[in-house]
Amino acid sequence: SHQVGLAAIAEAKGLHAQRVTWVHHWTADLFSFRIERPQSFRFASGEFIMIGLPGADGRPVMRAYSIASPAWEDHLEFFSVKVAHGALTSRLQHLEVGDLVLLGRKPTGTLVVDALEPGERLIMVGTGTGLAPFLSVLRDPETHERFEHIVVSHTVRQKEELAYREFLEDEIRTDEIFGELLRDRFTYYPTVTRGEFHRQGRITDRIRDGLFRQDLNLTTDARQTSRFMICGSIAFNKEMVEILTGWGLTEGTQSNPGQFVVERAFVG
Numbered sequence: 001s002h003q004v005g006l007a008a009i010a011e012a013k014g015l016h017a018q019r020v021t022w023v024h025h026w027t028a029d030l031f032s033f034r035i036e037r038p039q040s041f042r043f044a045s046g047e048f049i050m051i052g053l054p055g056a057d058g059r060p061v062m063r064a065y066s067i068a069s070p071a072w073e074d075h076l077e078f079f080s081v082k083v084a085h086g087a088l089t090s091r092l093q094h095l096e097v098g099d100l101v102l103l104g105r106k107p108t109g110t111l112v113v114d115a116l117e118p119g120e121r122l123i124m125v126g127t128g129t130g131l132a133p134f135l136s137v138l139r140d141p142e143t144h145e146r147f148e149h150i151v152v153s154h155t156v157r158q159k160e161e162l163a164y165r166e167f168l169e170d171e172i173r174t175d176e177i178f179g180e181l182l183r184d185r186f187t188y189y190p191t192v193t194r195g196e197f198h199r200q201g202r203i204t205d206r207i208r209d210g211l212f213r214q215d216l217n218l219t220t221d222a223r224q225t226s227r228f229m230i231c232g233s234i235a236f237n238k239e240m241v242e243i244l245t246g247w248g249l250t251e252g253t254q255s256n257p258g259q260f261v262v263e264r265a266f267v268g
């Protein structure tokens with residue numbers, strides 16, 4: 001059967017074969033899914049991993065996915081676009097609970113708190129599925145030890161694409177572990193660029209126009225005490241890096257921490 005084939009391919013290629021435990025469709029073009037986390041699988045919040053399915057020729061078709069779940073959960077969660085003719089997402093979108101997927105063995109990535117110098121606040125700015133790694137970082141206790149304030153900004157075209165909105169607006173505030181921790185310390189900052197919403201416009205424009213700073217009650221001095229994680233399209237990342245370097249901030253790495261880190265949202 002298909003599943004036996006997948007397990008054999010995983011074995012041959014040194015990949016994990018993991019069972020799907022949950023699937024949620026946000027819109028016609030966006031969905032999330034969870035798989036069981038192998039006991040041996042460890043990652044740093046904000047990292048990505050290869051996910052895939054066997055192709056028609058039996059070879060794995062793998063794509064990078066940011067892990068959206070916190071490192072302490074016993075599942076791994078992913079947030080994906082559905083690309084009609086995408087080699088992988090055209091098939092992944094049909095996943096059902098109980099199906100198997102291929103999972104890589106080596107998580108990696110730049111959006112990790114270790115690549116940032118200490119600061120007062122962590123501002124995570126993403127577009128589309130670029131939100132995913134921030135959902136992991138936000139629920140890592142380490143993040144809360146290092147930063148007094150945490151901001152998650154999510155820009156999408158239409159408000160229906162604000163996946164995880166209920167979670168970020170309400171659920172996390174009443175969460176057993178994070179509710180207390182995040183009270184008065186966490187700001188969710190959604191913006192919509194092509195539809196009705198209470199906050200409109202590209203986040204890059206809102207930052208340049210000073211609206212973002214005003215909404216958060218920050219002075220321009222806060223630039224020097226803020227640390228940034230950026231994740232979205234190539235064009236978006238480029239604009240954000242221009243803004244941040246224009247303020248005199250520098251990109252960090254694990255071996256040489258700085259004031260911001262950047263990664264492109266992968267699939268799509």
Ligand code: A2P
Binds near residue numbers: 192204235236239
């Ligand atoms: P816009 O609607 O003005 O293009 P996409 O779906 O194309 O990946 O875009 C996701 C969100 O990111 C959209 O709201 C889009 O705004 C925004 N966006 C795209 N490119 C940029 C950019 N260069 N700077 C800021 N925001 C961008």
